[in-house]
Amino acid sequence: MIKTVGIIGANGYTGSELIRILSFHPNVELQFLYSRSNSGVKISEIYPDLVSVCDMTLTNKIEEVDILFLCLPHQESKNFLAENSIKENVLIIDLGNDFRLENIFENRNFVYGLPEINKNEIKTAKSIANPGxxxxxxxxxxxxxxxxxxxxxxxxxxxxxxxxxxxxxxxxxxxxxxxxxxxxxxxxxxxxxxxxxxxxxxxxxxxxxxxxxxxxxxxxxxxxxxxxxxxxxxxxxxxxxxxxxxxxxxxxxxxxxxxxxxxxxxxxxxxxxxxxxxxxxxxxxxxDNLLKGASGQAVQNMNIAENWDENLGLNLKAIAF
CATH class of the missing domain: 3.30.360.10 (Dihydrodipicolinate Reductase; domain 2)
Structure with missing residues (x-):
């Protein structure tokens, strides 16, 4: 079953790396790319290296998805979740630092997403705080x-x-x-x-x-x-x-x-x-600070949480700039 994905803050470096990885991931489909500052602009206009990878237009509207990545500046993920009602069954992976130390937010308990020590906890998580x-x-x-x-x-x-x-x-x-x-x-x-x-x-x-x-x-x-x-x-x-x-x-x-x-x-x-x-x-x-230090590890966490092969979509040497 193909899972739908949304990226909040898709116009940043970590967001663009997620787009690159997920565009080649066999088990997911990008549903929307959210950006307040660049709504209406094609992602390939901001990152020309994505021309042959993704031609989606950034939007300021949020759609229902199975998996949501938060690629916001530090301390903005809490604001986003407070302002938007996200269903409990949606897997949220936050790439900011909002939930790495304080892992409880409303009805969500964020698991620290370092797979090398927390793989069992990640397997059952619906909220993951990606490490810095x-x-x-x-x-x-x-x-x-x-x-x-x-x-x-x-x-x-x-x-x-x-x-x-x-x-x-x-x-x-x-x-x-x-x-x-x-x-x-x-x-x-x-x-x-x-x-x-x-x-x-x-x-x-x-x-x-x-x-x-x-x-x-x-x-x-x-x-x-x-x-x-x-x-x-x-x-x-x-x-x-x-x-x-x-x-x-x-x-x-x-x-x-x-x-x-x-x-x-x-x-x-x-x-x-x-x-x-x-x-x-x-x-x-x-x-690589943008991959194992951010977007790559976020996809690794997604794979574990969805019970997919941990390596899925992460043969990156051939597709990254």
Missing amino acids: CFATAIQLAILPLTKLNLLEDIYTTGITGSTGAGQSLQATTHFTWRNDNISAYKTLTHQHVDEILKTLNQFNEKEINLHFVPWRGDFVRGIFTSSTLKCDLKLEEIQKIYQDFYKDAAFVSISEKPIDMKQVVNTNKCAIHIEKNKEMIVIHSAI
Whole structure:
């Protein structure tokens, strides 16, 4: 049975990536693309690379669908749901940060949509809070070590592409500023820190301190993070812990060789590499911020919730720009 899909905020980067993926998904049909600011405009006029993919016109009217994706700016999903009556049987997947920490909203209980740890909960969910991009990359890098119950202080740096800032123009997204440039921002105060700690502290006996410095990169898409902490285990033992932890994870791979961001851009993959020097280990992780960090993971969550093959529609290398 084909399920109908609506996308709220379809004219943003995550919305356009959802359109690209879902246009090739065999089990869904795009019913409407909602946008207040661009209603009446064809999506291919905003994103010319979608010309041969989707020719739908953006609308400011909401239709009944089976699955609804919310691709709104942070803190706007709550407003949307408060202003619009969505039936309880509609699967809602929110790509904003509204329900990642506070998961209860009216009659809906949002499940945190990190499939590598919450797959069973996602299977029966009607409301899913999609994780943040940095949060996904950092959590996947560190989660296996929570099995040791020894985590305490973690020092993480991470660099992201310009699409991580969204479509709205800002001083730091101009090409002339971003090109050939790197800068730190939200040092030790990034909004994903609380989201990460909420997950990690569920599994770790000690309270964890995460010291995170994010960077803006001079590229369009992708995230690369490096997390440093103390660990007395041998490198081979740590690698075995990671291999076992992710043995059933469809999109996480553990590499014994150094990784780079190009390995994962335009895919729903997360690549992880671990290094050790004396008592210190560094866990590197790389994802595409718009895919495994947003729209790709949202489709992965949809597949799980609808009891479809987790990989369905996510062979992205051939279709993403």
